[in-house]
Amino acid sequence: MAAAPAKSSVNWARIILYVLLVFFCIYYLLPLYVMVVNSLKPLSEITAGGMMALPQEWTIAPWLSAWSSAQVGVEATGLRPYFLNSILMVVPAVALSTLVGALNGYVLTKWAFRGSTIVFGLLLFGCFIPFQMVLIPMARMLGLMGLAGSVPGLIFVHFVYGIGFSTLYFRNYYAAFPTELVRAAQIDGAGFFRIFWRILLPSSGPIAVVCIIWQFTNIWNDFLFGASFSDFDSQPMTVALNNLVQSSTGVKEYNVHFAGAIMAALPTLLVYIVAGRYFVRGLMAGSVKG
């Protein structure tokens, strides 16, 4: 709750308050400003020390280059193929982990059995392990499954390590869902899947959005799995962006790097702007309450 400042000092306190708030807005927005303005100016303006200035000559050439012709690793393909890889990876991985998480949450709350809290605890711990712990065996396992260095391999990895969080969301959500309704439906003869499909799922909209946004953001932004388990032609966007920035031989095209960085940020940023409320709910549910 807010504390109303004493009357005589209202104005000054308020002014300082707003100055501070604006100052921090600038702090958070500055890197975004730097990325945007520098992606729209020729390289010479950046190297001449004009990073903070607006472009003197506006150009979208860096964007075109980052998208379709910049050198990424060994090939001059731009980021386009890797953007597509990321989309191909994210969509199935999010859908699968959300669906399985919903079913798990349903079982763990409405059909709880002895030991289900322990199962959930073990599941939850899996969300927090350092993934360095699974890199070596996972590389072998993907090889055995014939999925090494492929987009389906990445889908599988993200699905596996995404289940924990999606189960967490749905379990906490369904725990608050009236069990009487489930019981009544059961007495009326409705079975396990029918109850899920007709009673729980129709009211799961909000938590499904939270879960999908969380998984989408996490999987899109992942770097470790992408760097460990992809080949040149199956790299996700984050890995390609890093290659673009690190490996450019010769002249460093900062403007192209910034354009590429915005491209990699845009999908999650758009989701955040459109559905920020759900994003924050997901963050909080994933951390504040286990």
Next chain:
Amino acid sequence: MSISETSNPRGSGVDRLRDALPKIVLSPTVAIVAIFVYGFILFTLYLSFTDSRILPTFGWVGWQNYENLFRIRAWDTAVSNLVIFGVLYIVICCALGLLLAILLDQRIRAEGFIRTVYLYPMALSFIVTGVAWKWFLDPGIGIEAVVRGWGWTTFEFNWIKDSDMAIYTIVIAAVWQTSGFVMAMFLAGLRGIDSEMMKAAQIDGASTFALYRRIVIPQLRPAFMSAFVVLAHMAIKSYDLVIALTGGGPGRATELPATFMYSYTFTRNQMGIGAASAVIMLMTIAAIIVPYLWSELREKK
């Protein structure tokens, strides 16, 4: 309360199948977690006691890898960097997050908009953050060059190229990315505080400062706990940001355990030592997370 207990315990095979259905639905997840989390943990744990180099091999060497690990200078650097980074990251994020939450909690205008601005970096990939700050902090084109261009020609800010200071640039970028999130956690905590108590204290003549120090901040203890756990575990797992921002350099100056593990395992072909370092990372995280999860799950019961 389990519902399945209320249905007919003895019945035909169909009935029994129906009773087992929830467990059948859950079983793929149980199997996946058993193999890909706990099985893999055991596998890596086992590898850390073997002579694995490029590929996993199974010659038992006992504690050899751990002994070697603690003799490697780079591991030493990685651990002390983690301590510096972790402490500063957690302390600054909490302080800044608390300050922002208190500022935002003064019935201000445009709160929703400002909150959105403070929190948006959380939606970005650490690679994007790393790229933005890498060039922003680069002395050749970033702040240093800009300030010099404004006329202060002796201005210096080259931490990212300085092996003694580079680790602090990781702190700067990481705080920028996560502090808004900590702010959101504290703001949720502030909104949960009993307003009657605040009013009573105000009537008693407590100053705003005393009000926060005596009444509000002590009540935020659960939010502090959560923030600590989340930030500590993020610090230990930090990998992407270092790779994008400094690549572990200059030299090995910004090496962290996560980057150490990766380079020893996959580029230096010392898989046994890499596995041992991963085990130590896991143990550190477990020491923080397990008590937390334990208390959270017990509370729920």
